[in-house]
Amino acid sequence: MVVTGVPQDKKVAAQSVASSTLSLLRKHPIFRDLDSDALEQLCRYAKHATLKRGAAIFAKGDPGNSLYAVMSGTVKISISSADGRSAILNLIGAGEIFGEIAVLDSHARTADASANTNCEIFAIDRRDFLPFVRGQPTLAMKFIELLCMRLRWTSDQVEQVILQDLPGRLASALVRLTDKYKLAPGGRTIAVTQQEISEMVGMTRESINKQLRVWAGRNWVRLEHGAIVVLDEVPLLALAEAGSEDEAG
Amino acid sequence: MVVTGVPQDKKVAAQSVASSTLSLLRKHPIFRDLDSDALEQLCRYAKHATLKRGAAIFAKGDPGNSLYAVMSGTVKISISSADGRSAILNLIGAGEIFGEIAVLDSHARTADASANTNCEIFAIDRRDFLPFVRGQPTLAMKFIELLCMRLRWTSDQVEQVILQDLPGRLASALVRLTDKYKLAPGGRTIAVTQQEISEMVGMTRESINKQLRVWAGRNWVRLEHGAIVVLDEVPLLALAEAGSEDEAG
DNA sequence: CGACGAGTGTGAACCAGGTCACATCGGCCT
DNA sequence: AGGCCGATGTGACCTGGTTCACACTCGTCG
DSSP states (O other): OOOOOOOSOOOSOHHHHHHHHHHHHHHSTTTTTSOHHHHHHHHHHOEEEEEOTTOEEEOTTSBOOEEEEEEESOEEEEEEOTTSOEEEEEEEOTTOEEOHHHHHHOSBOSSEEEESSSEEEEEEEHHHHHHHHHTOHHHHHHHHHHHHHHHHHHHHHHHHHHHOOHHHHHHHHHHHHHHHTOOSTTOEEEOOOHHHHHHHHTSOHHHHHHHHHHHHHTTSEEEETTEEEESOHHHHHHHHHSSSOOOOO | OOOOOOOSOOOSOHHHHHHHHHHHHHHSTTTTTSOHHHHHHHHHHOEEEEEOTTOEEEOTTSBOOEEEEEEESOEEEEEEOTTSOEEEEEEEOTTOEEOHHHHHHOSBOSSEEEESSSEEEEEEEHHHHHHHHHTOHHHHHHHHHHHHHHHHHHHHHHHHHHHOOHHHHHHHHHHHHHHHTOOSTTOEEEOOOHHHHHHHHTSOHHHHHHHHHHHHHTTSEEEETTEEEESOHHHHHHHHHSSSOOOOO
8 A cells, every 4th residue: 555665855965875875785695795796796786765664565465666774673474354453473683684485485565564663775677686686696505594594484483373372472473573673691671562562462462461470570570661681581491492481380 | 302204214216205205396386496406406405205194293492403394194183281282373285385483594493393283395405405405506595585585464363362262363363274275165174173173273173163153043154073164255254354353244 | 884083962060251340640721 | 741552461351272081983803
């Protein structure tokens, strides 16, 4: 539906944008092995955009015309049903790319994407990108690896959702998020609201809150406003591993 | 764990095996565009095996050393939890390939695979296969498409499981299966037990049975032993589309 | 043929998690 | 300093789906 898309009107110094794009690409695992010429060409394709929290980037069913990379902020990949319930499939942070599936196979988008916080992204058009990939076989192999990673993440989700109960799923989600937001060890703070977590694990905010409070009582986590601090990863890992486990303690 | 693997001891006329492998590969969307030389080389890599129903092919966590293709029968891709519950992620039929993820990214298998019926498969070792792919850029692009397809299938599953209730999920599963087992129109017979379906949608056999009976009463489906015949796809499609829907009828 | 095992059909009791309906808290904006 | 609004905390009730415990019906194999 509404593709807020990438506004073209930014007259910001093209030079600085291009160079920051370049340095982002250089750091990205997918692109960093490309030679400088190729990278610079890619940068010329990149269109830059700044989005306000909540802005739609694309919607499920849209034709997938662009590949995106996040420069700052986070982007939410989600789906929603007719009756308003929605589920978050993934959060994409700075330095990561998203929207690759529809670009690579030229079919419709499989989910919605929107700005989860204010953020800067850039977009590369499929018409520029696909020929570029075809000319760079090692890049194609990198994309194969990326897709495999995504597939692992997604089938992991299926596994969680089908086989685990609330504590197990919540623990898995927390572990996954601490891995992702990997910070200094000892005080891992995950900047996510309980509402968001509930949508990631597919359960209600209320249930999540109750479980989190239990764990807070055991000093496994500390709850802050808009964030969760994992104090003791060990029991959470145990819960996440077990197919579904008791809460005896 | 137990990798029944590909027994080497078959002394069956290598010639006929090789030629049937070749003709299978030629029909497969992934391989059919390769030139004859490449295909023949691939066939030389292929190791042939015959498996009895229930035989394990690989297990979650194993190193993924082979890519497989099914020549006849069906292979079940599933996961199971510590407490015995298990979920079927996919059924792979004749002409399809499986086990590509671990081969392509050289990590552990993400799920178990076993023979769902007696079947014939062949295996290609990663050490033969990966260099081969790297030398065939168009093949790499084909694999990108395959992985995208898998990703679509899998995230579809996540969506179903999180957003839909029993009728919705069951309807989706039936629709997906009729698409897959695509037969002559009008009397689509899906050769799956209710137990299997229940494991695909992540609910109990009992619940599935009750729902199916309701639909049988409305002549949407007919139940047979070890099979379900879809008589009227329309209402099922409607249920599958809706995020989750009432059963008023 | 007869019996055994896999698949199917069904009801009663139970329970994890959802729903609803609030109270509270913190941060920010004016 | 006051007023929102988004986020958190919590209880009472409801319910879809599980669990358990069966009877039944096919096929098929000795």
